Amino acid sequence: MKLTDRRRFSAEPVPAPAVSAQRGELALALPLRHGGEANISLRYELAGPADAPLLVVAGGISAGRHVLSSDAFPEPGWWQVQAGTLDPGVYRILAIDWAGADGGIDLPIDPADQADALVHLLDALGIGRVAAFVGASYGAMVGMHLTARRPDRIGGLLAISASDRAHPFASACRSLQRQALSLGESNGDPDSGVALARALAILTYRTPQEFAERFASDPAIRDGRVRVAAEDYLDAHGARHCRRMGSIAYRRLSESIDLHRFDPAAIKVPLTLVSVDQDALVPSEDIDRLAAAIPGSTLRHIQSRFGHDAFLKEEAAIAAIISDVLAPLEPAR
Amino acid sequence: MKLTDRRRFSAEPVPAPAVSAQRGELALALPLRHGGEANISLRYELAGPADAPLLVVAGGISAGRHVLSSDAFPEPGWWQVQAGTLDPGVYRILAIDWAGADGGIDLPIDPADQADALVHLLDALGIGRVAAFVGASYGAMVGMHLTARRPDRIGGLLAISASDRAHPFASACRSLQRQALSLGESNGDPDSGVALARALAILTYRTPQEFAERFASDPAIRDGRVRVAAEDYLDAHGARHCRRMGSIAYRRLSESIDLHRFDPAAIKVPLTLVSVDQDALVPSEDIDRLAAAIPGSTLRHIQSRFGHDAFLKEEAAIAAIISDVLAPLEPAR
Numbered sequence: 001m002k003l004t005d006r007r008r009f010s011a012e013p014v015p016a017p018a019v020s021a022q023r024g025e026l027a028l029a030l031p032l033r034h035g036g037e038a039n040i041s042l043r044y045e046l047a048g049p050a051d052a053p054l055l056v057v058a059g060g061i062s063a064g065r066h067v068l069s070s071d072a073f074p075e076p077g078w079w080q081v082q083a084g085t086l087d088p089g090v091y092r093i094l095a096i097d098w099a100g101a102d103g104g105i106d107l108p109i110d111p112a113d114q115a116d117a118l119v120h121l122l123d124a125l126g127i128g129r130v131a132a133f134v135g136a137s138y139g140a141m142v143g144m145h146l147t148a149r150r151p152d153r154i155g156g157l158l159a160i161s162a163s164d165r166a167h168p169f170a171s172a173c174r175s176l177q178r179q180a181l182s183l184g185e186s187n188g189d190p191d192s193g194v195a196l197a198r199a200l201a202i203l204t205y206r207t208p209q210e211f212a213e214r215f216a217s218d219p220a221i222r223d224g225r226v227r228v229a230a231e232d233y234l235d236a237h238g239a240r241h242c243r244r245m246g247s248i249a250y251r252r253l254s255e256s257i258d259l260h261r262f263d264p265a266a267i268k269v270p271l272t273l274v275s276v277d278q279d280a281l282v283p284s285e286d287i288d289r290l291a292a293a294i295p296g297s298t299l300r301h302i303q304s305r306f307g308h309d310a311f312l313k314e315e316a317a318i319a320a321i322i323s324d325v326l327a328p329l330e331p332a333r
Numbered sequence: 334m335k336l337t338d339r340r341r342f343s344a345e346p347v348p349a350p351a352v353s354a355q356r357g358e359l360a361l362a363l364p365l366r367h368g369g370e371a372n373i374s375l376r377y378e379l380a381g382p383a384d385a386p387l388l389v390v391a392g393g394i395s396a397g398r399h400v401l402s403s404d405a406f407p408e409p410g411w412w413q414v415q416a417g418t419l420d421p422g423v424y425r426i427l428a429i430d431w432a433g434a435d436g437g438i439d440l441p442i443d444p445a446d447q448a449d450a451l452v453h454l455l456d457a458l459g460i461g462r463v464a465a466f467v468g469a470s471y472g473a474m475v476g477m478h479l480t481a482r483r484p485d486r487i488g489g490l491l492a493i494s495a496s497d498r499a500h501p502f503a504s505a506c507r508s509l510q511r512q513a514l515s516l517g518e519s520n521g522d523p524d525s526g527v528a529l530a531r532a533l534a535i536l537t538y539r540t541p542q543e544f545a546e547r548f549a550s551d552p553a554i555r556d557g558r559v560r561v562a563a564e565d566y567l568d569a570h571g572a573r574h575c576r577r578m579g580s581i582a583y584r585r586l587s588e589s590i591d592l593h594r595f596d597p598a599a600i601k602v603p604l605t606l607v608s609v610d611q612d613a614l615v616p617s618e619d620i621d622r623l624a625a626a627i628p629g630s631t632l633r634h635i636q637s638r639f640g641h642d643a644f645l646k647e648e649a650a651i652a653a654i655i656s657d658v659l660a661p662l663e664p665a666r
Contacts, residue, residue, distance in 0.1 A: 034554050034559075035554075035557070106557075107557065108554055108557070108558070108559050167541065167544075167545065168541075168544045168545050168547075168548040168549055168561070168562060168563060169536070169540075169541035169544035169545065169548075169563075170541075171548075171552065171561040171562070171563065172536060172544055172548065172561060172563035172564070172567060173536060174561070175559075175560070175561045175563065175564045175567070176529065176532050176533050176536070176567065178558075178559075179529050179532070180513065180516070180529065183513070183516045183517065183520060183525055183526070183529060184516065186520060186522075186525075187516060187519060187520040189519075192516055192519075193516070196509065196512050196513065196516060199509050199512070200509050200533070203502070203505060203506060203509070207502075208500065208501075208502035208503075208613070208616065211500075211501045211502035211505055212500065212501050212502065214501075215501040215502075215504075215505065216501055218594065219504065219588075219591050219592060221367050221368075221441055224368070224439075224440065224441070225441070225511075225584070225588070226367075226441050226508075226511075226588035226591055226592060227508070228501070228504040228505060228507070228508045228591050229501060229504070230501060230502075230504065230505035230508065231505070231508045234505060234508070234509065251558070255552075255558070255559035258552050258559055258561050259552060259559060261551065280541070283541065
């Protein structure tokens with residue numbers, strides 16, 4: 001496939017090149033660090049030209065293998081806003097549904113287990129070299145473990161909004177989200193727990209500043225109870241999450257974040273860390289500390305009223321950083 | 334009762350004076366702003382010499398009428414650490430169990446309704462003049478409404494960690510705590526909801542800094558599930574709360590905070606506001622804004638790794654502020 005001149009800033013409409021994409025599943029018997037061996041079916045999507053530099057792209061625990069739309073899979077992906085930068089006409093993009101995301105593993109899963117699964121996938125797909133790993137949140141944690149295991153096969157790591165270990169306060173928040181899951185399960189209505197857990201998580205992904213701007217109106221009384229301005233929004237997020245993740249999967253992926261422990265000395269590839277000053281879940285001081293522990297790493301700070309969700313919402317700032325990291329990889333036009 | 338020289342800083346043990354205290358209940362038909370009329374039984378405690386300046390003392394939604402130990406009621410009160418300052422040998426101290434705290438009102442209760450109940454109580458007890466209202470958190474909100482209603486009968490207000498309205502983010506947090514209550518109720522196990530709601534609340538009362546210091550150890554796997562370092566602590570708080578507050582009471586008092594809306598122009602008595610810079614629940618900017626809207630008010634900032642719980646934990650800083658506010662009232666020794 002020949003790369004076209006994409007002329008991004010042209011006023012004339014330019015037909016987008018057809019983007020090839022394929023999906024598949026890899027059956028694996030994966031030894032888990034904390035829970036014995038699990039038989040998993042690792043679902044992946046691979047999009048873009050076969051001869052383009054390959055990126056592994058990974059997001060939060062609720063992100064999956066469908067990063068961007070393609071001709072084969074036209075629905076918007078979870079990082080669709082970055083389609084201009086993570087261009088599947090220029091790069092080959094590999095992504096997975098997290099091991100456990102289908103609820104098939106009711107065991108503790110370490111982020112390093114996910115990295116092991118990815119190594120198996122790279123081998124199975126015959127991918128010798130990953131040009132860069134682009135990860136945000138949980139995906140960045142997994143990226144750290146993967147690059148530590150296979151520094152010879154990975155050109156660099158961009159790790160957005162993750163540090164070398166979960167912050168104790170964030171872990172405490174997640175532990176109560178998991179207790180909400182348990183309440184829903186013992187209720188015989190697991191979705192009620194998933195919805196509450198997700199709504200609680202949203203509070204940690206966003207900022208008081210955004211809520212103050214969006215939800216300033218007075219509470220209402222509905223059916224004799226007080227409903228606050230943000231409640232419909234939180235309920236909608238909760239209900240939406242029930243449609244994509246079950247209680248078991250949510251618990252195990254939530255736990256996985258808390259199991260994240262990474263030795264900074266294990267990083268042997270060029271690393272760019274991105275820290276969001278307003279992130280309550282992954283405090284920027286923790287990322288600063290990690291950057292200081294890794295000589296030669298690059299640290300970028302951004303400001304965002306969206307806190308931990310900046311990687312999804314701060315389109316331009318994130319695009320600029322991704323572009324900087326990918327620039328050395330871009331094939332000549 | 335004669336006041337003794339308490340000689341606080343003497344090395345010799347000085348027998349504490351006997352402190353008289355009484356408890357009672359006032360039956361009231363209270364018209365509620367958002368929910369019709371409620372028949373309540375307002376439980377109060379009145380401690381200290383009959384001729385001493387009278388203070389109304391009020392804390393958070395889980396605080397009650399027993400502020401300090403006395404000979405009649407020797408168990409420690411909820412603000413026992415302030416016994417040296419809010420001295421029931423020097424002041425007469427009136428406090429209540431919040432209307433609704435017994436679960437007897439399953440209707441929305443406004444903080445202004447609590448103030449109405451207090452006015453009835455003052456009348457019933459024949460208390461013409463309150464030297465000062467000392468309130469923290471929810472108690473400070475109620476204090477604002479009370480002083481606005483009866484400025485002629487209240488000498489001054491010390492309002493710690495409260496503003497003129499609930500912050501939208503804090504309201505969002507509380508709304509999800511109430512959803513946890515609902516989950517527990519529909520589970521047929523209301524206490525499970527109370528425990529989770531309380532544990533969630535604790536996260537908003539404290540700070541990430543404190544959690545980072547106290548709960549830095551790695552998670553454990555217990556019964557095949559991940560338990561993080563803070564989880565036992567949070568569970569203990571949850572279980573303890575079940576022993577003092579039921580699901581209905583918790584919902585209605587939690588809602589009450591979100592219903593708090595106060596007109597700064599209504600303040601007609603000397604006011605001292607205390608703001609804790611690390612308070613995530615009542616951001617100090619909101620208290621600063623309130624202070625700026627009330628000419629002549631005094632604003633005190635304190636720093637605390639305990640966030641919103643500073644009023645319970647920062648013994649010395651809070652004592653100094655209470656002393657300053659009460660100094661003009663102290664009877665000559």
